[in-house]
Amino acid sequence: MSEVRIAVEPRTEFGKGAARRTRRAGKIPAVLYGHGSDPKHLSLPAVEFARAVRENGQNAVLTLDVAGSGSELALTKTITTHPIKNYIEHVDLLLVQRGEKVTVAVPVVVEGNAGPGTLVNQEVTEIEVEAEALHIPEQLEVSVEGAEVGAQIHASDIKLPAGVSLVTDQETLVVNITEAAAEMAEEPAAEAGEAAEESQEG
Template identity: 80%
Template sequence: MSEVRLTVEPRTEFGKGAARRTRRAGKVPAVLYGHGSDPKHLSLPAVEFARAIRENGHNAVLTLDVAGSNSELALTKTITTHPIKNYIEHVDLLLVQRGEKVTVNVPVVLTGEAGPGTLVTHEVTELSVEAEALHIPEQFEISIEGAEVGTQITASEIVLPRGVVLQTDEELLIVNVTEAPSEAEMAPELAEEEAAEGETTEAASEEG
């Protein structure tokens, strides 16, 4: 994972009104904390931060050039987005040091196509691992190419990069491949869904 440098500004105004003004100015309100230091309230450049997350994932490590202060190394810990408009509302950043190990959740991505007549259930989409702050994997890939009915993949079977230690239970089921249901088996469920949709439409008509 590459290191990203951002020029940020200290924030001196707080509250919802101040946060709205910060976002209107093209910046994202953020808080930097960790290592027993007092929290620092910052404004991040919205476009550059969004690009860093898009290119490096939600575990992006940032070098923050703070006006009037030394540079800080920070791990993106929590990103809060607006539930409807989907813009970034707030960011929590964790102060880290070079060589320090951190515990993070890393996405698990499936590749390939399972065998015919199968149903693939992706039971867990993230794994908790410990890694050096500047060497956090962007994702773990699991190939299900040609996987047959009965195939099960647990956390212990995922190949981890050197220096990365699994924190999740090794027996945790990540992928489960079962036999796909037949049309006859799906018929009762489809009939129930159609009946429910009909009731909803009828109720809406009556209210109208």
């Protein structure tokens, strides 16, 4: 997980009107909290923050250069987006320290092709792990290559990088391999039969 440096500014105005003005200026209202310190109200550059999340994932560790008060190391905790217009409305940031362990949700990516006649059901798309703030995995991969009907992958089956431990319940079902519905398999054959009949009639 790479570290991203972003210049931010303290916010002195609050409320919906102030938040709208902040967003119109191309910035995102944010709050930095943690380690028992008073919350700091900041504004993040919208384009730079969106790029950092896009390129490094939501668990990107940010070095915040706060105008007038040095730098802080932070982890993105919550991103609130507009339900319709899809722009970022607000961000909660968690203050972290180098070497500190944090609990985060990491995406699970399914790779490979299961055996013929199977259906791959991904039951959960992310699991929680504990990792050092600067060594959070961007994603965790599980392979279903050649898996047969009845195969299951639980959280405990996922291989974790060194220094990363599982927080999600070990028995959590992540991937379930089931039999492909018979109707789905029969449809192409039925369509082929209908096409053959039509050609004979023509």
